[in-house]
Structure formats: C-alpha cells, structure tokens
Amino acid sequence: MSELNHEQAKQALLREADGLLDAEQAAGLQRHLAGCADCRHEQAELRGLEESLRETFREHSQSRAMPPLARGRVLAGGAALSRVTREQRMILAAAMLALVLLAWTVGVGVWAGWPPDQALRIDKTRPATQPSSVPTLAVMAPSPTPTFEPLVMDGQEKAVIMGRLIVATPGPKDG
Amino acid sequence: METAVLIAQCLAGDQDAIATFVEQSYPVVFRLAVSILDDPAEAGEAAQEALWAAVSRLGQFRGEAALTTWLYTLTLNVCRGRLRKLRARQRLHELLAGMLSLERSAPAVEETVIAHEGRRKLWAAVQALGEKQRLPVILRYYHNMPVGEIAQILGINEGTVHSRLNTARARLKAALTGGESQPGGWNYE
Ligand SMILES: [Zn+2]
Numbered sequence: 001m002s003e004l005n006h007e008q009a010k011q012a013l014l015r016e017a018d019g020l021l022d023a024e025q026a027a028g029l030q031r032h033l034a035g036c037a038d039c040r041h042e043q044a045e046l047r048g049l050e051e052s053l054r055e056t057f058r059e060h061s062q063s064r065a066m067p068p069l070a071r072g073r074v075l076a077g078g079a080a081l082s083r084v085t086r087e088q089r090m091i092l093a094a095a096m097l098a099l100v101l102l103a104w105t106v107g108v109g110v111w112a113g114w115p116p117d118q119a120l121r122i123d124k125t126r127p128a129t130q131p132s133s134v135p136t137l138a139v140m141a142p143s144p145t146p147t148f149e150p151l152v153m154d155g156q157e158k159a160v161i162m163g164r165l166i167v168a169t170p171g172p173k174d175g
Numbered sequence: 176m177e178t179a180v181l182i183a184q185c186l187a188g189d190q191d192a193i194a195t196f197v198e199q200s201y202p203v204v205f206r207l208a209v210s211i212l213d214d215p216a217e218a219g220e221a222a223q224e225a226l227w228a229a230v231s232r233l234g235q236f237r238g239e240a241a242l243t244t245w246l247y248t249l250t251l252n253v254c255r256g257r258l259r260k261l262r263a264r265q266r267l268h269e270l271l272a273g274m275l276s277l278e279r280s281a282p283a284v285e286e287t288v289i290a291h292e293g294r295r296k297l298w299a300a301v302q303a304l305g306e307k308q309r310l311p312v313i314l315r316y317y318h319n320m321p322v323g324e325i326a327q328i329l330g331i332n333e334g335t336v337h338s339r340l341n342t343a344r345a346r347l348k349a350a351l352t353g354g355e356s357q358p359g360g361w362n363y364e
Contacts, residue, residue, distance in 0.1 A: 014344075018315075018322045018337050049348055050316065056294040056301075057210065057317040064209045067219035069201045071194060 004032045009039045017046055178242050185233050196233075197226050203243060204250045210317045211254040211310070212261070213302075221257050225250040240327060247328050251310070258306070293351075300350035308343035311336050 004012060009032040015021050016029060033040050184192035204225050209218035228249050229236075236245055301312060314325045322340075326333045 014341050015337065017344075018340060020322060020333070020337060045348070046344070049344060049351075052294065052297055053301075053312070053316040053347075054319075055291075056297045057313075059291065059294055060213075060298065061206065061210070061317070064213075064215045064218070066202060066205050066209075067215055069198065069219075070223060071197060 004028050006032075006036065006039065009033070009036065010042060013039065013043050013046060017050060179238070182233060182236065182242070185230070193230060197230065200226055200229065200246055204246055207247055207250050207318065208254055210313050211251070212257060217257060217261070221253045222250065225253045228253065241324075244324055244327055247314075251328060255306075297347065297351065300347050303350070304343055304346060308339050308346065311339045312343045312347075315340060 012029040181192055185196050205222040208221040212218045311325055314320045322333050322336050326336045
C-alpha cells in the first residue's frame with residue numbers, strides 16, 4: 001500500500017473529522033502523522049476548532065430556555081392558529097414601531113423649535129383649540145442638518161426625505 | 176414505550192399516546208429549532224408547528240429512517256420557512272431604519288448571551304455562513320449527528336455534506352485567525 005503524501009493526508013484529516021475514514025485509511029493517516037509535524041499541527045488546529053464549536057453550541061443551548069409546550073394547541077391542530085396570531089403580533093409590533101418612531105421624530109423636531117423654513121410646515125399660529133388644523137402626519141429628521149427640503153404644494157404639505165416624497169395630510173386651510 | 180408501539184397507538188387515534196408522543200418529541204424538536212432560529216419563542220412555535228405536522232402525517236412515517244431523523248426533517252423545513260420570513264422582516268426593518276436615518280439597532284441577542292469573547296466571535300462567524308454551510312455545521316457540531324444522517328435530513332449526499340463542512344471550517348478558521356489580533360480572545364489550538 002502506498003503511503004499518503006502531504007496533500008492526501010490533509011484531505012484524510014478532514015475525512016477523519018467527519019467519520020468517513022475506514023480502518024485502513026485511518027492507519028495510513030496515522031503513519032503519515034507519525035512522521036509529519038506539519039500535519040500534526042493541522043490536526044491539532046482542526047480538533048481545536050471542532051471543540052470550540054461544540055463548546056460554543058453547548059453554551060448557546062444552555063442559554064436558551066425551552067418555553068412550555070402548548071399541548072392542547074398542537075393536538076388541536078392549533079399550530080396554524082398560532083402562526084396567524086404571531087403574524088398579527090408582528091404586524092402590530094411593526095405598526096407600533098412606526099408610530100413610536102414617528103412620534104419621536106416629530107417630538108424632537110417640535111422640541112428643537114426648528115425654523116419653519118427647515119421643518120415640515122406646522123402652522124403654530126392657529127389656535128390650539130383647533131386640533132383639526134394640525135397635520136395628521138409630520139416627519140422630521142432628528143439630525144441637526146436636515147436632509148429634506150420642505151414643500152407646500154397644492155394645499156398639501158410635502159417633504160423630500162432622502163430622495164423620498166413624504167406627504168402630510170393637511171389641516172383645513174387658513175381662512 | 177417502544178417507538179413503533181407508540182406510533183401504532185397514535186395512528187389508532189389514542190389521544191394519550193399522541194400526547195405522549197408530542198411531549199417526548201418536543202424537547203428534541205425544540206433544541207433543533209432553537210439552534211437554527213436562535214430565538215426561544217420563535218423556536219417554541221416552530222417546534223409546535225413541526226409537531227403538529229408530525230402528528231397529522233404520522234401515517235406517512237414508514238420507519239425507514241429513525242423517528243428523530245424524520246422529525247428533524249420536518250422541523251428543518253418549518254425553520255427554513257420561518258428563517259425566510261425573519262430575513263424579509265429584517266430587510267424591511269433595515270430599509271425603514273435607513274429611510275429614517277436611525278442608528279443601527281442594538282446588538283442582536285446572540286451577541287449578548289454568550290459570555291466568552293472567543294465563543295461569541297465564533298458564534299457570529301457561524302451566523303455569517305450561508306445557509307448551505309451553516310445547517311451542516313449546526314447539525315454536525317450542535318447536534319453531534321453523523322454525516323450520513325445530515326445527508327438524509329438535508330436531502331443531499333454525504334460527499335456534499337463533507338465538502339460543505341470543509342468550506343465552513345475553512346471560513347470559520349479564517350474568520351477567527353484573520354485580521355487583527357484578538358486580545359483575550361480565542362486560541363483554538
Ligand atoms: Zn503531512
């Protein structure tokens with residue numbers, strides 16, 4: 001039987017790691033390793049990586065607690081129902097996120113008291129008793145250097161933010 | 176109880192046997208799901224979805240493969256579907272974040288629960304692998320599966336599993352050794 005060369009031995013090391021060597025091939029690899037420090041180093045590295053992977057996964061597994069089984073739901077074919085409710089929860093969460101972001105950006109803009117020529121137009125001269133005059137949508141960039149250009153066109157308030165046109169539903173026209 | 180007997184009882188409509196089957200299988204199925212999806216809540220739902228699929232298809236289980244192999248195959252399919260949805264949601268979030276010029280979101284959960292710095296880095300490198308390489312690595316090293324069983328679950332041959340593992344190991348090694356030094360970090364020798 002011919003002896004393994006260096007390259008064949010490296011391939012054999014990988015096959016050994018995956019349990020794909022038969023007894024004869026394993027013996028051939030051992031003979032090569034006995035005389036080759038380079039391949040022994042390679043083997044040590046490979047085994048180190050494998051052990052590190054196992055440790056990492058063990059730690060991950062231990063850090064992930066299993067939620068209780070909703071047995072009735074599984075038995076009643078409730079998995080489909082669970083999918084729907086999860087989808088609904090995700091949509092709700094996305095909507096909430098959008099609202100929070102919107103409220104935050106508006107809040108920051110108003111609080112900062114931006115000049116009207118930089119902010120999306122919110123007419124502060126209107127009496128506070130006319131809540132309907134407040135635009136239902138206003139988007140402001142929180143950065144001190146606004147990246148949008150406000151426009152008032154066709155009675156609608158619009159702003160271009162990062163190349164996108166944002167349209168605010170306007171309140172009633174001033175008399 | 177022996178698996179074949181349990182399955183026969185399930186197929187006969189024995190509710191107690193079905194309950195036993197579901198309870199016994201849940202930890203196994205959950206562990207696979209959480210290794211792929213990372214999020215325990217998502218994995219719990221995926222596991223229950225997979226078990227529901229298993230219960231409703233028990234009649235199709237022919238016993239050629241081990242029961243766990245069959246369950247793993249079902250679970251993997253459920254997880255792949257959920258991964259696609261999760262990625263789509265992530266892309267949407269990134270798009271929104273970009274539009275509103277927000278800071279990047281806080282570090283993902285997995286970056287904060289693994290305490291050891293080197294292992295955290297390795298976990299991140301595993302997550303960065305493509306699905307083709309990531310799944311064989313998880314099945315081989317998270318679940319200690321032989322290459323033959325991985326091939327069966329993924330529906331590819333052993334040689335392909337081996338070559339994907341080789342690619343993955345080379346990439347992980349490069350991710351850990353390449354670039355800057357790692358203070359206090361990993362030495363995998
Ligand atoms: Zn050698």
